[in-house]
Amino acid sequence: MNRHVIQNESTRSTNQLSLPVQYTNNVNSIAELEEVESIAIISKSLVDMFRYSIKQQGDLVLLSAEIEHISNYMNIQSFRYGNKLSWSTAIDPELEQQPVLKLILQPLVENAVYHGLELKKGGRHISVHGFTTETGIRLEVRDDGIGIDEQKLEQLQTMLAPPPALEHLTLEEGDSKSDNRSIGLYNVHARIAFYYGADYGLDISSSNNQGTIIGIRLPHHHDRIISRGE
Numbered sequence: 001m002n003r004h005v006i007q008n009e010s011t012r013s014t015n016q017l018s019l020p021v022q023y024t025n026n027v028n029s030i031a032e033l034e035e036v037e038s039i040a041i042i043s044k045s046l047v048d049m050f051r052y053s054i055k056q057q058g059d060l061v062l063l064s065a066e067i068e069h070i071s072n073y074m075n076i077q078s079f080r081y082g083n084k085l086s087w088s089t090a091i092d093p094e095l096e097q098q099p100v101l102k103l104i105l106q107p108l109v110e111n112a113v114y115h116g117l118e119l120k121k122g123g124r125h126i127s128v129h130g131f132t133t134e135t136g137i138r139l140e141v142r143d144d145g146i147g148i149d150e151q152k153l154e155q156l157q158t159m160l161a162p163p164p165a166l167e168h169l170t171l172e173e174g175d176s177k178s179d180n181r182s183i184g185l186y187n188v189h190a191r192i193a194f195y196y197g198a199d200y201g202l203d204i205s206s207s208n209n210q211g212t213i214i215g216i217r218l219p220h221h222h223d224r225i226i227s228r229g230e
Contacts, residue, residue, distance in 0.1 A: 041075055042079055048069075052065070052068075052072075060102065062097055063096055066100060073110065086126075088126075091128070101196075104139075105216075107188050108216075111141075116143040116146060117145040119146050120145045120146050126141065128140070128141055132220070135199075136219045137220060141213070142211065142212070142214075143211050146208070147208045148207075156204050159185075163193060185204070202215065
């Protein structure tokens, strides 16, 4: 049952990427012929994101593949924000071949762009970090945006504190009972906890006008192996 939940939520988190690959490939070809570099980059990034989201390769992927998925997403966003948005990674090299649950990073980066940086004036920066701790592996998505007010932060931390419940995953985006940020964070948190155990999932820290850090807690090397060809 949990495996079905993980697969269903992974699919639902990429619904907005469901563009016809053939159509987007045609746009990319035309853009290259017309030497419109920006359209070519955007269309290629969309195709790569779509293919990654629907690729049937099990629940796990290499962390390096998750980072590449973020890179495609940020390619698209860079044309919206121009030089006002930048991003970087700081991943321990030994973690790049670490198997992780698929599609757990890009939703958090998207959350940072639209909730943390959208209203900020001037330059905006997102960084993705990965390192080992005594208890496992920690990934972090950090932004230097407007932060979260104290009341909302407390609500989010309370939401992420208890073990997730299956029935909460049935909320659709736009549900009047919850905003999109809460739904997105909770779904990623729940997928991680269902797959790895209740000790793992998301945590969040933030201050007004000081940015936000969303952390992902994962176990050390998981017992399932990802082949390089997947």
